[in-house]
Amino acid sequence: MSRYLLLALIVSALLLSACSGSSKRVMPADELSDSQDGASVSTVWSSNAGRGIHSVGDGLDPLIEDGRVWVADRRGELTAWDLESGDRVWRKRLGKPVSGGPALADDLLVVGTREGELIALDRETEEERWRSKLSSEIVSVPAISGDAVVVLSGDGRLVAMSRESGSRRWSYDRSMPPLTLRGTSNPKLLGSTVLAGLPNGRLVAVNLGDGSEAWQVDVGVATGSSDLDRMRDVDGDPVIAGSQVYVVGYQGQAMALDLQQGRVEWARDLSSFSGLDVDSERVYVTEANGRVWALDRRSGAAIWRQDELEGIRGTAPVVVGDMVVLGDDRGRLTVLDSSDGAILARVRIDRSNGISRNPVVVDDDVVVLTDGGRLQRLRLSRGGDD
Template structure:
């Protein structure tokens, strides 16, 4: 099970061996409780094709997402490779070795590229792949660094948030936030909003901070702890918050999904929900995958349910991505499933390399970009 592999704790890990509550989360469980849904043959009504593939090396324990920079993509892999490619063709513009295994990335503002490395290393490169500086975080970095207004924001797994000068790597500010006793080994993301950064936090919270100083503007709870045991009370943020007009939308594991007014931090709408991957938004909908693998779509304005597709149950769908008339998710076998954004019916399916799609997919020009655990980055064109 994906969740059980990601379970981490500072104080209660030992109790998991004998825990029977939420057995699907127990890393010592011998058999998975739920079997992945079998795929059925599609009579697809939409043509998709793989335009190109590039390999950047296995992700290992990291979760990587391509960064879109103009008409190019910057890609990273767990073995230390960083590659910049032409979005249209997949042709490599350059490829460098960071010199250390990587754990997170790629963060960029279009001028600086930043990745997380082994043992808390933070590395920055210019847009030609030349190393600019190295810095050291207080612990492992799993969240993609955020870059904006000349500041690189790094969040490490001990929940220390640091602002670094984007040109020199010198520390500008640091904020230590409390960590819950039990959390998932996830990579809660960050989102630059104007002069601020919104940081997803363990415990189901979002924190908006001033980029220049780290000063807090507001904090929002996306979920509240409930239950009799530490496992039942565990809440963590799934993926990165997403900006939708004047709102920021997000989801929490064993918490809620919702959209919040980004300036005033007021609730637009929320619903009980549980997901360990992020949300996607477009002009009409918010898309999310629950912890059983069902894909849900909500009205962006009021949270009303539009449709639900549960045919990918326990196939561990990725964060969704919306493009044109379709919404797509990857699964644990590397398949990409395209569904109608209007009713959720399957439209098409594409294969990658047979390994799990774990990073957040992105839209780049007229292509959807998916990265697998084995290191394949596939550009899929919708025709």
């Protein structure tokens, strides 16, 4: 069996299992009507930003930097769009199948390809500075800090490259399970520490200078008799808030950990491949079966659970003021009340393509990139259409 199990197959099997084990009726996604009773979602601008992703699991996230939205598509077209007007202001065609990025620092723009190449461009001249070959396709967004570019390849290798030359500085490599979800979490940099969720179900903290391990934690314990039952994966990005890091794994747990030592402060059994977000009081998680949870940030106790989205594949919930926003595989954006999980608005923004990349927050707006390449800035406000 292939090392990389397609996400869609996993999700389908999981949803069928969840539906058969529940006595309540799960609402088919097409029966969920659009509404804007408690909040309004209006379009600030909408643009066609290329051909979108190749398949679910690609790490083609929109990046907001310097008043622009930077986007890459599966054919290797890199574009930048004015954040206020939605006009295209920059474009570069690589002619390579891009699957991870873009990342930007000063004048350096970095993307990863399905062929396992990390490519760095000069943002101003559009000239290639360097390219480096890795061991597997790159489906994470690279992280840049100081003289290092850090990326997690599809086979679970965490690699740091020289920002100036692209030469390899170090590689962190651990054994991987027979089956994983397609996709990886994006490595996060905090000072001299790299945090990464791995396909073996672990969260690791690695020293940026030399790649040595500071600590690692299992995000759930593998059980069961088959490779599928035992599969653990961390595809959602770890979220750093204060002195804690929050993470959730597929067929694993949602956890709060001490950032310095990796000590588990609380853990709750939850399965998610999308990830989570936090505010000052709560941790919001999209479960693998589509339900959305709010947990107490201090204890992990459940505060509310939104069941109406069960059976839909959603992105991670994203906090926007006193609301929580997520996209789904039917091209809808759903807005929840962060205090009780009530649905305030549900709007289909793409009738042909789903949304697998998390919305990006800009003030009270969100920027959303659909899987087909439609890029939109949407304004959220409480009180419906008033």
